[in-house]
Amino acid sequence: xxxxxxxxxxxxxAVSRLTGxxxxxxxxxxxxxxxxxxxxxxxxxxQYSRKDVHRLTTLKSLVDHxxxxxxxxxxxxxxxxxxxxxxxxxxNPEKSYQDTGCQVGFIGVHARKAVRDxxxxxxxxxxxxxxxxxxxxxENLKPGALDILIVxxxxxxxxxxxxxxxxxxxxxxxxxxxxxQFAAADITEPGYTEKVITLRGPVTSAEVLxxxxxxxxxxxxxxxxxxxxxxxxxxxxxxxxxxxxxxQSISKLTSVLQCECPQxxxxxxxGLSAFxxxxxxxENLNEDDAKLHAFLHQETALSRHRMEQALLYLLEKExxxx
DNA sequence: ATTCTGACA
DNA sequence: TGTCAGGA
Numbered sequence: 001x002x003x004x005x006x007x008x009x010x011x012x013x014a015v016s017r018l019t020g021x022x023x024x025x026x027x028x029x030x031x032x033x034x035x036x037x038x039x040x041x042x043x044x045x046x047q048y049s050r051k052d053v054h055r056l057t058t059l060k061s062l063v064d065h066x067x068x069x070x071x072x073x074x075x076x077x078x079x080x081x082x083x084x085x086x087x088x089x090x091x092n093p094e095k096s097y098q099d100t101g102c103q104v105g106f107i108g109v110h111a112r113k114a115v116r117d118x119x120x121x122x123x124x125x126x127x128x129x130x131x132x133x134x135x136x137x138x139e140n141l142k143p144g145a146l147d148i149l150i151v152x153x154x155x156x157x158x159x160x161x162x163x164x165x166x167x168x169x170x171x172x173x174x175x176x177x178x179x180x181q182f183a184a185a186d187i188t189e190p191g192y193t194e195k196v197i198t199l200r201g202p203v204t205s206a207e208v209l210x211x212x213x214x215x216x217x218x219x220x221x222x223x224x225x226x227x228x229x230x231x232x233x234x235x236x237x238x239x240x241x242x243x244x245x246x247x248q249s250i251s252k253l254t255s256v257l258q259c260e261c262p263q264x265x266x267x268x269x270x271g272l273s274a275f276x277x278x279x280x281x282x283e284n285l286n287e288d289d290a291k292l293h294a295f296l297h298q299e300t301a302l303s304r305h306r307m308e309q310a311l312l313y314l315l316e317k318e319x320x321x322x
Numbered sequence: 323a324t325t326c327t328g329a330c331a
Numbered sequence: 332t333g334t335c336a337g338g339a
Contacts, residue, residue, distance in 0.1 A: 045325060
């Protein structure tokens, strides 16, 4: 229910980065010991699954701990995990709960890859549940199943933090990591909500791990100074051209193209759209600043529309259709 | 440009 | 485990 189908694959260079094993070692381990048997493309290129990556990282950890690859190569992934858990516990017993009990649940879209990669990279960080929303997660998971809840949200308001806090309690989780695009500055302050850590998206897998592992604070976002009077709102708000899903799939196209521009532009549009929603919500929230936020809303929408045009052009030029 | 296999140090 | 060659 939580995981299910894996539609994502890693090519060998990506697996090398994620596991720390050289491409040659990956091939040799496969040839000599069949540690993993990744699917192949029609042109014989390896397509590693998430499970492959996970198995390889635990094998690598064990080898780093003095094991011989030949002695552990054909052991089941389960027992590999158990061995590693024993070894790491013997090494630092006081930290054991940190590394052992980190069951993570995730809600979101854009950060999914970063979260999954984080789980693949790090032992003791296992992604056991992914749900479309907080309600679904609370319904389907029994209390205590989760240690950490990771929630991705476009724009973050105090009420959102409250419901996350509520979900946290129902799930019996230790803490929540909230990945947001836009939020009022003061609610992202480290101590604003107990047990909730905020992270500005887009995030890397390393940032996810850091946020989950430590309750330490990170550098804060600078404040804006005084604001000018807004111009009048004169134009219409253009409709969105790309759906969030379309943007998401475009941002995954990167390997096909020479440059990563479509990915970056898609991310920009996602960000602008999130800010659009944010500013329109502000528009209705603050009486006095309504005009200012209407202006911001409009300008953002126009920018977003402009970037959508750029993306359309780029996709057409690269011969990509949807 | 990247990955593939195989041979060899 | 790393390096090289020679293709795909």
